[in-house]
Amino acid sequence: MDESVKEAFRKDGAVLIKDCLSESQLAQGYDAFKWDVENPGPYVFRALDGTSLQTHIDNSNPLAKDRLDEMVAAMPFGELFAELWGSEHVWYFAEEVFVKEGGKSGRGPWHQDTSVLPWAGRHWGNAWISFQKVPKKNSLEIVRGSHLGIQYDGASFRNPDDPTDPVFDDGTWPRLPAIDKELAADPNAYDVLSWEVEPGDIVALHPHCLHGGAGVDEDFPDRHTLVLRFFGDDATFRPLPESNPRYARNGPLFAEEMAKLNAGDPFRSPVFRQLV
Secondary structure (H helix, E strand, O other): OOHHHHHHHHHHOEEEEOOOOOHHHHHHHHHHHHHHHHOOOOOOEOOOOOOOOEEEEEEOOOOOHHHHHHHHHOOOHHHHHHHHHOOOOEEEEEEEEEEEEOOOOOOOOOEOHHHOOOEEOOOEEEEEEEOOOEOHHHOEEEEOOHHHOOOOEOOOOOOOOOOOOOOOOOOOOOEOOOHHHHHHHOOOOOOEEOOOEOEOEEEEEOOOOOEEEOOOOOOOOOEEEEEEEEEEOOOEEOOOOOOOOOOOOOOOOOHHHHOOOOOOOEOOOOOOEEOO
């Protein structure tokens, strides 16, 4: 891996990695994606912006865990993230799937994954994989360098009228800024990264980055995306605020395992597949 790619990830929090997956690996990933969509788990979410379009989001589906653990172990992600971070070890956490269809979906709200997941440290990474060629205007967007900045409270994804709606609303963290509104008033208000993505490419991003997904439209009506999450040696447990029982302290995913960890503990558990 070129040193400039590693440096971009360290400084910017996100980088496009071209031709990461072979055609057969991409096909295997798409089969796993479609199985996951047809066999949703307990965290499936099908309403984002109040429209009637088809939107499907699922996260850490326990029904898919065994097959995805095996699939990911046979792909290059362990070596990729070990090199990207400079970590001796890499573990696979879980997946998230996104289906946007119908050509009328608004963008996913700006957010940080760490607002609802108890994660801290430098060695976290999401591999954002699309199975269609994604134009830049319909692609994932990331605020450059925001993984090094403030932890915001939001977005809850539950108020279609307010994309800054907080998750905890208890004063622990500042409310998410109205990034889209600020960008509309001043296109230079934030330094936003985005790329055209070809099948086989991945966008690697730190989950503390402020990021959001641009919508689909008549020119690009359907987008199917698989996100795979990884962590390395510098990954620790950071308890969440207690004020929202849905997320309190441990977050909604693998909550029993998270309950065994204390603040600052290395993020380890035998439930997560070690790749390297």
